[in-house]
Amino acid sequence: MEVEHVSENMIRVVLGSHDLEERGVTMLDLLGNRKQIEAFFYSILEEVDTDHTFTQDQTVTFQVVPKNNGLELLISKAPKNGQDKSSQDENQLLQTLGLVDTTDDVADTVDNTDSSSVTKVLVFKFTDFEDFVSLSKVLTAESILSTLFKYQGTYYLELTVYVDELHSITMDNLVALIQEYGQLVQESPEILAEFGQAVMEQSALELARYYFK
Template sequence: MEMERINEDTIRVLINNSDLDERGITVLDLLGNRKQIEGFFYSILEEVDSEHQFQQDGSVTFQVLPNKNGLELFISKGEHIDQDDSFSNSTTIDNNDIKNADNYSLNNNDDAYTRNFIIKFNSFEDFISLSKVLRIENGASNLYFYKSKYFLELTFFVNVGGTDEESIKDSLAIAYEYGNKFDKNSRFFDEHGKRIMDTGALELARYYFK
């Protein structure tokens, strides 16, 4: 692990894959558990902040850039972003309510229904790139891992808050620039894969991989 003091308020830490292995942790572990992410980052802060300047301040932010060798972590003094607040604007949906069918009505309202799509990525970096440009106001996103590939389930709430078929087409056009359509559903991945980001995968990726 390498540390560099960028300026008075920022520390840059290079965490390679061997550093993660020594701590018995993987990038996938971090992505699947927000509390584990925060705990891991603060443990790194304790190691590199030998003079306790950042810890005494009590107000720090973390920015992460993933790469093939591990992670590049920037630790800065500043306003602390509460994790729960950062997701307060994301729409949630219980996955048990997502049916096998491509669409179904919501709350017995014939005018409102969902549309589900699966996007397959060639690399995790492609998913991160998509998260920076695609924002879904009325919907949910789950990220799955299956046979060394990443799959994003996009769920749109149609006729809710201005979301319609045309806006879905626009969103999918963006998504297909970074991945490909995959003809499976969430039940398949729940049975055969591993869900590593739940409900707000796009928001979570934007927050931690800036």
């Protein structure tokens, strides 16, 4: 296991397949059980947070992507009252790594914590899971955070898009591409988060490409 303290507010952990095996889990286990995901991430945090600065009276967030039969995990302190400058700097690092992006509505909005970043949140519905898998193989644009939900027997993909960071595709073309596989809908992300089942969080497109070749 590789551990890097990127800053006082962020730890980067790289776990290989052997690290997962030592802890008795596989990537498929983590994909299929949300509670197991949370428990596993917090167990890793306990291992690497030796001075307890992250776990003491502090909310943390996790970002994860598959990496060489293992995973890369970024653990960040969540700001208590909005984002301070250091949090903004760390979000910029996450954006550079392609691991996190934040958005608001279907209409263009300006992120409250960074007035220079125009963002969007889009929700798409799929007739079946295979349509989502097919999309994952063709949609490789960076600056997109993707979470797959199952809600009332239907799969929904919530996309958070950093519009300013899109370089390989325009927003219009992005939506047009996705609509070849799914339907743009008005379902609220909050409803999906509260009542739906999160199947793959944060990096759904990357995970689908990785496991469904």
